[in-house]
Amino acid sequence: MNETILRTEGLKTFYILDVFGTQKVVKAVNNINLDIRTNEVYGIAGESGCGKTTLLKALAAAIEPPLRLVDGYIFYYVDGKPVDVSTLSPEAKRKLRLDYIAYVPQGSMSALNPVIKLKETYRDFIESHVSGKTKEETVAMAEQHITELGLPPKILEAYPHQLSGGMRQRVTIALAALMKPAIIIADEPTTALDVVVQRGVVQLLMDIQKKLKNTIILVTHDMGVQANIADRVGIMYAGKIVEESTTEKIYGDPQHPYTKFLINSLPQFGDKSPRQSVPGSPPSLIDLPSGCAFHPRCPHAMGICAEQTPELITLDTDHKVACWLVGGQHGKTA
Amino acid sequence: MTFVKRYLIPRLIQYVLVIWLGITVVFLIPRITPNDPVMRMIDQMQARGSTLEPGTMDAIIRDLTQMYGLEGSWLDQYWAFWGRLFRGDLGVSFFQFPTRVNKLIFTAMPWTLGLLLTTTAITWTLGNIIGGLAGYYSRKGWSRILDAVAMVVRPLPYYIFAFMLLLIFAYVVRWFPITGGASLGAIPTFTWAFIKDVLWHSALPAISLIVLGGAVTFQTMKLLVQNINAENFVQYAKLGGVKENRIVGKYVIRNALLPQITGLALGLGQIFSGALITEIVYGYPGLGMLLYRAIVNGDYNLIMGITIFSIFGITTAILIVDLTYPLFDPRVRYT
Numbered sequence: 209m210n211e212t213i214l215r216t217e218g219l220k221t222f223y224i225l226d227v228f229g230t231q232k233v234v235k236a237v238n239n240i241n242l243d244i245r246t247n248e249v250y251g252i253a254g255e256s257g258c259g260k261t262t263l264l265k266a267l268a269a270a271i272e273p274p275l276r277l278v279d280g281y282i283f284y285y286v287d288g289k290p291v292d293v294s295t296l297s298p299e300a301k302r303k304l305r306l307d308y309i310a311y312v313p314q315g316s317m318s319a320l321n322p323v324i325k326l327k328e329t330y331r332d333f334i335e336s337h338v339s340g341k342t343k344e345e346t347v348a349m350a351e352q353h354i355t356e357l358g359l360p361p362k363i364l365e366a367y368p369h370q371l372s373g374g375m376r377q378r379v380t381i382a383l384a385a386l387m388k389p390a391i392i393i394a395d396e397p398t399t400a401l402d403v404v405v406q407r408g409v410v411q412l413l414m415d416i417q418k419k420l421k422n423t424i425i426l427v428t429h430d431m432g433v434q435a436n437i438a439d440r441v442g443i444m445y446a447g448k449i450v451e452e453s454t455t456e457k458i459y460g461d462p463q464h465p466y467t468k469f470l471i472n473s474l475p476q477f478g479d480k481s482p483r484q485s486v487p488g489s490p491p492s493l494i495d496l497p498s499g500c501a502f503h504p505r506c507p508h509a510m511g512i513c514a515e516q517t518p519e520l521i522t523l524d525t526d527h528k529v530a531c532w533l534v535g536g537q538h539g540k541t542a
Numbered sequence: 543m544t545f546v547k548r549y550l551i552p553r554l555i556q557y558v559l560v561i562w563l564g565i566t567v568v569f570l571i572p573r574i575t576p577n578d579p580v581m582r583m584i585d586q587m588q589a590r591g592s593t594l595e596p597g598t599m600d601a602i603i604r605d606l607t608q609m610y611g612l613e614g615s616w617l618d619q620y621w622a623f624w625g626r627l628f629r630g631d632l633g634v635s636f637f638q639f640p641t642r643v644n645k646l647i648f649t650a651m652p653w654t655l656g657l658l659l660t661t662t663a664i665t666w667t668l669g670n671i672i673g674g675l676a677g678y679y680s681r682k683g684w685s686r687i688l689d690a691v692a693m694v695v696r697p698l699p700y701y702i703f704a705f706m707l708l709l710i711f712a713y714v715v716r717w718f719p720i721t722g723g724a725s726l727g728a729i730p731t732f733t734w735a736f737i738k739d740v741l742w743h744s745a746l747p748a749i750s751l752i753v754l755g756g757a758v759t760f761q762t763m764k765l766l767v768q769n770i771n772a773e774n775f776v777q778y779a780k781l782g783g784v785k786e787n788r789i790v791g792k793y794v795i796r797n798a799l800l801p802q803i804t805g806l807a808l809g810l811g812q813i814f815s816g817a818l819i820t821e822i823v824y825g826y827p828g829l830g831m832l833l834y835r836a837i838v839n840g841d842y843n844l845i846m847g848i849t850i851f852s853i854f855g856i857t858t859a860i861l862i863v864d865l866t867y868p869l870f871d872p873r874v875r876y877t
Contacts, residue, residue: 317774322775
């Protein structure tokens with residue numbers, strides 16, 4: 209098994225909002241333990257509003273008010289040694305960005321500065337991490353980097369609005385790979401792109417991963433994309449990981465009722481029966497249901513589901529699930 | 543080339559048309575108002591106690607009408623007006639007779655330009671720098687304090703604020719003069735003594751304009767920066783580990799300045815109409831005062847003279863903004 213590259217322990221990050229004098233707590237990431245390894249694609253899936261983006265912010269060490277680290281730890285394994293992220297100075301964090309952990313934003317439409325040429329954006333990114341280079345050397349480095357990734361170097365002379373949405377997303381991915389980071393975090397990189405462009409964007413991400421042999425944490429609600437590229441998948445529901453396993457097991461033998469719903473909603477060749485979606489809508493993260501947060505929408509809910517929160521238990525190697533139906537926590541499996 | 547044909551030429555035609563229309567309206571408005579300058583002049587003469595024979599009065603009326611360019615129909619007056627305008631002749635003032643309008647305007651203009659160009663430049667620069675920093679560091683204590691101060695200062699009515707300054711600094715503690723643009727009898731020369739005298743007189747008007755104008759610029763810029771700070775491209779640059787001074791300058795301020803540049807140009811265009819309330823409160827001899835007196839006295843020629851400058855100022859400022867804007871915002875292109 210590969211070594212650990214990023215680990216969280218009981219991670220809790222809440223948005224603490226002050227609404228007209230009353231405090232509202234949005235439990236966006238609620239007790240998450242992740243163990244992400246080198247040279248793997250880890251997919252995080254779940255409905256909108258389940259805390260995926262917040263989890264990524266925490267992993268990228270970008271916790272800013274109103275988001276707060278309430279409890280738990282995030283460890284970066286820089287050169288094999290664990291580093292507690294909360295102990296790092298802002299400047300130390302800044303240096304790790306792009307060098308150790310890079311970020312591909314959701315909706316690249318507005319992710320690039322609209323008033324400067326891409327060449328300038330490239331220069332800002334390079335010169336913030338590499339010192340002692342002349343302007344010409346930096347631009348040459350940008351050109352070489354762009355060419356290696358199979359993108360036309362003339363886009364460096366363009367402004368962001370002159371590029372298509374797919375090209376802009378590719379540029380943000382290219383920028384993320386600039387300093388050959390150990391981890392690339394991608395937040396819904398294919399959202400708002402049509403399927404053909406989606407394929408190109410995913411392909412670029414995969415090419416980079418193959419070349420750098422690094423880790424990609426991919427967040428998307430598109431289960432089809434997950435199935436194609438992820439090595440392991442974590443299913444997120446209401447701020448918690450409810451099931452985690454290798455992609456084969458998640459798609460071949462899902463245990464959690466929520467996972468089953470997600471997978472059943474995927475179209476399949478030859479199967480013409482109508483697709484079923486998850487009934488109901490996601491719970492408010494301010495006011496979570498008691499016990500298992502999924503029980504109001506779950507067709508198999510039992511008495512205990514509304515009373516106690518199920519722990520994430522290990523079924524067998526690399527398959528964890530948090531459900532009362534599973535693993536002898538309460539008798540038989542579903 | 544398509545730029546010249548498809549954008550520049552139509553834009554210049556529009557520029558000329560707007561000026562023509564503006565000047566025409568300016569020509570018409572004083573003639574619609576019930577002020578008759580000739581009759582007012584006669585009234586003034588009679589008020590001074592001179593008794594006029596009916597025959598003499600008719601002669602005076604005829605002469606005045608001719609001199610003021612009020613002979614014939616409006617159309618005749620209009621043609622004569624444009625003829626004089628192209629010769630750069632704005633006629634004589636009715637009420638500071640026989641001083642030429644040109645002379646009155648060029649006497650007042652340096653005062654107004656001196657005061658307003660400096661204060662506009664200072665207000666814009668300081669307001670944007672402080673507002674920009676306060677917006678970027680909006681969670682810091684000093685930013686909140688500045689915000690609270692601006693919140694109190696900005697809604698103060700300008701004339702009350704100006705009077706307060708005058709009362710405190712010119713009447714109670716007497717650091718600055720009560721009125722005027724320079725000491726009485728001072729002769730305008732390029733000597734240090736005269737410049738010092740002018741600066742001393744213009745300090746209070748300048749401070750009043752800078753503080754209230756600066757509060758507005760500060761608040762606008764702070765809001766703009768706070769909005770841009772939440773934009774994806776700023777967040778993305780931060781997550782890419784771009785150095786903070788680059789993010790502040792090239793990502794946040796650079797984008798937030800776009801609307802402020804337009805605001806500056808429009809503000810500069812309005813300078814030619816003067817700053818009326820400032821000039822009244824501080825007895826400052828600028829264009830605003832001149833225009834005000836011209837309106838009260840029905841001094842057609844003077845009103846037209848000042849307004850023509852103002853029309854040129856504003857339309858030219860807008861033209862310059864339109865033509866140079868693509869330099870600041872690459873998303874705007876004229877093809």
